[in-house]
Amino acid sequence: MHNRMEEGLLVSETLKVRVWVESKKIWRVAFPSILTRVSAYGILVVTQAFMGHIGETQLAAYALIQIIGIRFANGILFGMSSATETLCGQAFGAGQYHMLGIYLQRSWIIDLTAATLLVPFFVFSGPIFRLLGQDEDIAEDIENISLWFIPILYYFVFSLTIQKYLQGQLKNRIVGWLGAASFVIHVFLSWLFVIKWNWGVPGAMSAMNISCWLMVVGEFAYVFGGWCSETWRGFTKAAFIDLLPVIKLSISSGVMICLEFWYNGVLILVASYMTNATIAISAFSICINIIAWELMISIGFLVAASVRVANELGRGNAEAARFSVKVISITSLCIGLFFAVLCLIFGHSMSYLFTSNEEVAESVSSLSVLLALSILLNSLQPVFSGVAVGAGWQSVVAFITIGCYYIIGVPLGLLLGYVAHLQITGIWTGMICGVVTQTLVLSYIIWRTNWDDQVNNAANHLNRWLLKPSEETNESPTHA
Template sequence: MAGCEVEEPLLSTICDQDGIKNEENSQTSFSGDVDEIVPVNGIKDLVREFYTESKKQWVLAGPISFTYFSQYCIMATTLVVVGHIGTIQLAAVSVENTVIADFSYSVLLGMSSALETFCGQAFGANQLDMLGIQMQRSLLILNIMALAMLSLFIFATPILKLLGQTASISTEAGKFSLWMIPQQFAYAMMIPTAKFLQTQSRVMAISVIAAAALGLHVFLTWFFMLKLGWGLAGAAMTLNVAWWFIAIAQLLYIIAGNCGEAWSGFSWKTFEKLWVFLKISIASAVMISSEMWYITVLTLMIGNLENAEVSVDASSICVNILGLTSMVGLGNNAATSVRVSNELGSEHPGRAKCSEVKLLVEELTPLLGLCILFTNVQYTLLGVAVGVGWQVPVACINIACYFLLGIPSGVLMAYKFKMDIKGLWYGMLLGLCLQSCILLWKICVADWNKEAYFAKERLKEWRGITDAGGT
């Protein structure tokens, strides 16, 4: 099948009530509307194009990677300090973070990737007034979703027990979950504003804010957890303060007038076509959240193994190492989605291309290295998918790779072949490998001129502009 024919149903959902052209008409009308792909002749042209695009990519990816690294270090700092309190406390925070909080965060982050597609393409097309409206829609939807997921935090203890976690871990994680409720609403505010700024390449602002938040968090963690000895209550308080600092600072930066025409204030247009935006956000959530959900399932399964506390602690360390080493990949993910969506929007398709714990961590290190490699490749490929607007087909690919291959094979190796935690990680590696290969193939066979046309039609239909030129 053609690489971009799969995506038309996604585009059709954006404004199906307005009536989008059928596929036959679109194929006959797009050829002259966008810049054709300029061929690369010889090594010299290839090197020139690679250098030009790499420079643009890293101008974005560098600050974004630093932002993600700083934000990731907020949680990592907390885990390091909690690890000195006790294994039960470390396991409890790890389970709350990877099962309860990460599930909620992954849904919010995934739903926000619709904002990357729409805002990125609108910015590329110089339709700046659309960006603020889209951000407000995302803010509204994500806050409603955060409210809807409160029950996960309120009933975390019985949920974790039902999922097979030990009573001691479930009880401590349940208490910590209640204290972490404010963090979820900070995420709902922080993520859309960050995407809004990223799609305009205003990445230095969010990196400075993230660095300031990390510095504040390190000081508060030292003061409340180490000096005053507040334990898990102190950990929860410092985390909530750090995330709300980021959320408020980014919003203030936007409404202070630093974004020009992209922000013209709050508008009632936010409530128009919300259902259409929500449908795309849901598809985005499934696409982006698949890997995070797999980590959640992995943690739950590890909690059912023998010596659960040690296994969970070891896996938590490996997951955090994987997360820290994936920050460059996440930066490239965001930068790639910005570059691809901007170029398609501007009709340039050619540019869019403990000692027990320590021992177990050492045994997992080779698998961790391979996961780091494939995770960073995967993030870049997902950035292309988000920039183009392939959320629906890629969501299906991710679900198939992780939940039809990764989990069953991991369970088989862990329990049937007695490989324990290593078997579960082997399963994750298989899912990552297959997903990366399929995404790479899909990108290679895509018709980028046609994708640029679809981006143009998407922006026209979203604004309600007809072929006759009315509004």
């Protein structure tokens, strides 16, 4: 009996040590990523807050183009850059350091093409939203505001891909500090341009563009300045080799993330056809932006899950990948529970950060329970998506997302919102049902996964796309 007690204590202590060691590895990736995501999304939210003080029509127009247009574009580009995260993370784990720079350049080629294809949507956003039946006043403001978002498309391309490249090699701390600095600069510039100098919409949008591109300049300086000497060997023609399989992975990644990001946008569009649409859009968009800002924390854990799983699969350590998934899931769930409780307590007060309209604030307050539940669910779902990115399951998750969100969530939201006359509450309830279904399906898949098979799959992919250092050098790179 005494020996069994000692063995139990030893196992308990060993587990504590393993959890502590794994937690340090997770937070090494997650904290800078959280800081980056919160700061980057904070720039969009702060801009929305200043738009709300410029006028309610401008707020509604900004909400529509940001949550539908920018969320859609960001979903595609964020998703496509997650292919870079998969490849860089697994290559770094396997010790193929020289391949990271090549994967980064391939992602630039592919993502720049995708961003350019998205530009016409922002150029012709006014006619598109008029065709969808938007009020003329809102459509006119959308037409003006959307053009300011075009530079943001190209900011997404470089910022997201460089972040994935740095995260894969555990060097994303610099990105966190750059993101925080950009956010502080943005708050100051927004106050200066909108409040002090009264430049209105051009002032708010100029502040956003300047702040975002300052971050990209800092990332370029870090990569080209010699801080990534093992993984960045300059520009090379090798970036144009084996583009097709990377394009396939990028497209499946883009579809997976885009379907998730655009889900809320579809529901915002549906809400815009309700009675008193301006109030409905404003209130719902404020709630969605609160969710999305907290989601930036969960995306930090998505990144941590992706990097940890990819690194361990690249190293051939199936057990470490499995254990990491468990620790990340529990950690993210605890944080989500904390923020859900905060929303229940301060649901009414936080609405005044985004609007001075009492009717909008009351509408936001009435949705606080759904807001808290969404935040709790979003603490798990991104982690499971991160596991999928790390293992390279993007195409499978894309099909699951279509079924759960667009076959279950959206139709159910429409039925509850319009047929059952629950309005915004009904639409949001349908959305939550879709998220619950997807989370349950992904958790089952991860639980049933044979991680030894995933190690073999990762090894096969890396070996198929590997260029030896000598082969890369023979391609005559041009050094930055």
